[in-house]
Amino acid sequence: MRLLKRSWLCLLLKLAIAVGSLSLVFLVSQLNTDWAPGFTHKYSWLEYTADVGGPEKGCNCSAILQGDWKALERAKILTITKDVRKSIQIPDDYYINATTDCRSFKLRRKYIMFPLSKEEEDFPLAFSIIVHHKVQNFERLLRAIYVPQNIYCVHVDKKSKASVSSAISAIASFFPNVFLVSQADNVVYAGWPRVQADLNCMADLYNASTKWKYFINLCGQDFPLKTNLEMVRMLRALRGGNSLESESFPPEKKWRVSYVHQIINGGIQRTNKTKDPPPFNLPIMSGNAYIVVSRGYVRSVLKDRRIHALIEWSKDTYSPDEHLWATIQRVPGVPGSKWPHRKYDMSDLNAIARLVKWEAHEGLEDSMGAVYPECKGTHVRQICVYGAGDLQWLLEHNHLFANKFDVDTDPIAIFCLEKYLRQKALAD
Template identity: 20%
Template sequence: MNIGYLILAHKNPEQLGRLVDRLCFSGSFIYIHVDKKVDISDFTKAINMKEGVHFVNNRVSANWGAFSLVEATINGLKEMINNKDVEYISLLSGQDYPIKKNNEIINFFEERKGKEFIHFDPFPTKELINGGMDRIEYYYDYDNEVMKKDQYETEMKSMGVKREFIKNMKPYHGSQWWSLTRECVKYVLDYVDANREVINFYRYTRFSDEQIFQTIIMNSKFSKNVVNNNLRYIDWSNIDKIKLDWIKNPPHPKVFSILDYPSLLKSRCLFARKFDENIDKVILDRIDSILSK
């Protein structure tokens, strides 16, 4: 089985090079989207350009919580889908790392061929404050560097107006990261091209990268093949819900250290996030020592 990886990167070129080396094998294809805000030459120097490793040409300036993250993902997928050898596609960040060997990852997807692995939950959800409905009921423009990120929301609430969701669709949300079959990815790309109202709606939502794929897939024939699991080990235990503020103190997952190694070793997930070699490089060395055996 041939595995494709789309990696969204914006920092730590050397760590990205390490990730690429770890994922490389005879049946892997790796496409890297480097945030347009940073110098791509730092990343090209750090990457061992083996066969099957590519940089996404159509780069965008990607911003946290903004639609530009969806654009970066779609641009990368459009280049990947032209490679007819890719059978499964996993979306990763440059701070992710596999915690299983390549042959174990291959066997996992081979044994579950046709299954889509994406975390989803319908709106309103118990996972988010007030069901998370604010994410789709008000306008947001997190790619606009001039206006305040919650300006539209404040104005709409003062006027007592809300957005209507896309007709004949049920909204979903979930984790940004997933592993999908080639057929499912192709469906999503074709769908957004043919239904521009979906793009127009999600362009002005909060955290569209955690909604658009779930919504399109769960409203399609592929929903029957979905496993509600993104196969990622992510620790959110560092979040202080009392001090949480989407603008001033947004939530980010815990950065793993060597103290987390026992939990990572026990996990049945294929990948984990997130890591930062500038904070703790030893944990990556320890994982490599196991995966290299």
């Protein structure tokens, strides 16, 4: 009799998934009986099995996450094998063609299509994702953070290849809560359009739903370090506060906000024209592009006249993403903000938004001058592109996300991290 009931439950779940009935799947998954132990709460069909990964599945992720040097050496060798190099070359057309069978794609890729807990369902989040290449990176990031109660705005750089835009558009079309930004821009490194891309998504997300509690901005080479449930609990603990880097502006960078800058031929150049002081005598703070902020903070960005004036003033500065959000965080009256006294300064290592290894701050683990250990991957623009050897260090920290990851550079780092997060999400 017990076997018959278990078979009936399994059949019902498969039927619910096949017809796309998320409410039925959620109802069945919440059943609490004594005749299906380990089944109703483990969601075994959502686990990452051998058929999900490529040749990188041959690595020992558990040992890698514990920093086992033998497992890490094997991972390095595996990364350069022909099978692995071939497996990570997924053409953009693959995702474009996947739109012919959306349901099959979501099932095969094991997207979580129902809330895993009432706690998560009652605390939806909003994400913006800025992308310009590497579709596979984007898809794996989306899969890692996707749940149906959240909402996702995707900004594809207008300069991106047509195949990239088409592939990401195809992926977004699979999900009712994932959409492309209403107004895309040509993103320029260290220029205003990088901020405008996030602002456009902010506005779209704010207008699309009144339910979400926090906004998190991402780029295509980010990856989570926490499950959605862990994020929800950490954000609840903020009690309406924000978490982002915001420190006193360093004197050696004053030129960034003291001179007018222009975008010329796709790059940003400094002119000899000096800028007027910031509006309302706002103290300009130093930070970075990545933020975790409340819906109230976003409302201020969109509606507060002081913030509008600051935005206009920042449009001809250098790398405005590295001071705008940090400055808004110290404007009195902005929800979740902190008083602009240096005692309230917050570094990137203390903010939970993003964990980044800057090459200039790396060093030997026993070095007193090093902020963090040496990168085990490679560097791009003085930022560590993480390798499998960085995972143990990453998971020791309290950040929600880390940057940068690259499937082309080290697919095992992403494979082990996404496998770890999925197992943790299904076990909670």
